[in-house]
Amino acid sequence: MKAVICDDEKAALEIIRHFIIQEQFPIEIAGTAENGMQALDLIRREKPQLVFMDIEMPFLNGFEVIQKIQDAKVIIITAYDSFSYAQKALRYNVFNYLLKPVNEKELYEQLSQIHGILREEKEAEAQDFLLKKQLLECLPLMQEWFFKIIRENLEDLEIIDSTFRLFGIDILNRSYQALYIDFSQDNDAQEIEKDFINVSKLAQTLMLFTVDSFKTIYFYDTGSITILLSSDHSDIETVQKEVYRIADRIRQYLD
Numbered sequence: 001m002k003a004v005i006c007d008d009e010k011a012a013l014e015i016i017r018h019f020i021i022q023e024q025f026p027i028e029i030a031g032t033a034e035n036g037m038q039a040l041d042l043i044r045r046e047k048p049q050l051v052f053m054d055i056e057m058p059f060l061n062g063f064e065v066i067q068k069i070q071d072a073k074v075i076i077i078t079a080y081d082s083f084s085y086a087q088k089a090l091r092y093n094v095f096n097y098l099l100k101p102v103n104e105k106e107l108y109e110q111l112s113q114i115h116g117i118l119r120e121e122k123e124a125e126a127q128d129f130l131l132k133k134q135l136l137e138c139l140p141l142m143q144e145w146f147f148k149i150i151r152e153n154l155e156d157l158e159i160i161d162s163t164f165r166l167f168g169i170d171i172l173n174r175s176y177q178a179l180y181i182d183f184s185q186d187n188d189a190q191e192i193e194k195d196f197i198n199v200s201k202l203a204q205t206l207m208l209f210t211v212d213s214f215k216t217i218y219f220y221d222t223g224s225i226t227i228l229l230s231s232d233h234s235d236i237e238t239v240q241k242e243v244y245r246i247a248d249r250i251r252q253y254l255d
Contacts, residue, residue: 001025001118004046005032006039007054007077012100016052016077019104025111030208043069049118052077066094073114077102096224147219147226175236177225177243181206181250201223207247211255 003020007013020027031048033039035058043051043065051069055062055078066074079100096110146163152191153159203218203225210216214229229246231239 001027001050001115002030002046002048003027003050003052004030004039004042004048005052006034006036006057006062007032007052008034008057009054010034010190011050012054012077012102015102016107019102019107023111025115027115029112034058034063036062039065040068043072047110048072050114051075054078074118075110075114125170145218147221150219150226175231175233175239177229177231177239179229179243179247181225181227181254183223183254203227206250209249213242213246219227231250 005013005016006018013034017029017032022084030048031042033042037059039053040060047211049072051072051074053066053076053222055076062076062078073095075208076094076097077100078097082190095114098106100111149163150160153163165172199220199222203220206225206227207216207218210227210229214231216227216229218225218227220226229243231242233239
């Protein structure tokens with residue numbers, strides 16, 4: 001955990017620094033500041049998770065600095081037992097408010113609590129990353145499952161409609177058009193058919209032809225790509241003509 005200490009009293013700075021070192025908290029003191037401008041520059045440069053902030057400092061006071069920073073737990077250290085200070089601390093989402101001279105027991109409790117919170121946040125972030133990674137790994141199988149249902153139930157509109165509704169798509173809306181690209185019979189497509197990654201890259205490239213005219217969603221397997229195109233245009237013939245134009249451009253590109 002990286003921390004900075006901002007106080008115009010050098011004695012107060014040293015007390016907090018000494019306490020952190022003495023208690024062997026897993027905290028790196030990234031720097032100290034003795035006025036508000038130094039504090040703001042230091043915080044923006046070091047991006048600490050924890051900030052000890054005095055209120056009454058030259059140039060900028062502690063609350064003015066707090067207003068300009070994000071993503072840091074702030075412990076206010078002040079000699080003034082003021083109700084208005086406490087109110088502002090709550091308004092600015094300050095983690096805690098400690099009076100000088102700092103009580104070591106209270107400081108220890110606050111540091112322990114912050115360390116626990118940051119550890120939980122880090123674990124949650126790691127778990128979130130893992131879930132996203134697993135989702136990306138499963139995505140080709142999910143898309144293939146979806147496409148398989150559509151392909152095997154082309155005559156059953158109810159099944160197709162209910163499947164699309166899982167994704168919030170009203171397939172019965174007349175504004176939807178489907179563009180189907182089949183390269184499974186093309187001898188030159190063998191390289192593309194080797195895996196889903198190549199098909200995915202091709203599909204993303206083909207989507208560039210549609211961005212100016214339609215909202216789109218696409219599905220693919222190793223031999224084909226299906227693009228659904230949705231338009232706000234009320235004239236279905238105009239929509240179809242635009243889809244034919246896009247299809248012709250895609251065919252030329254693939255050729």
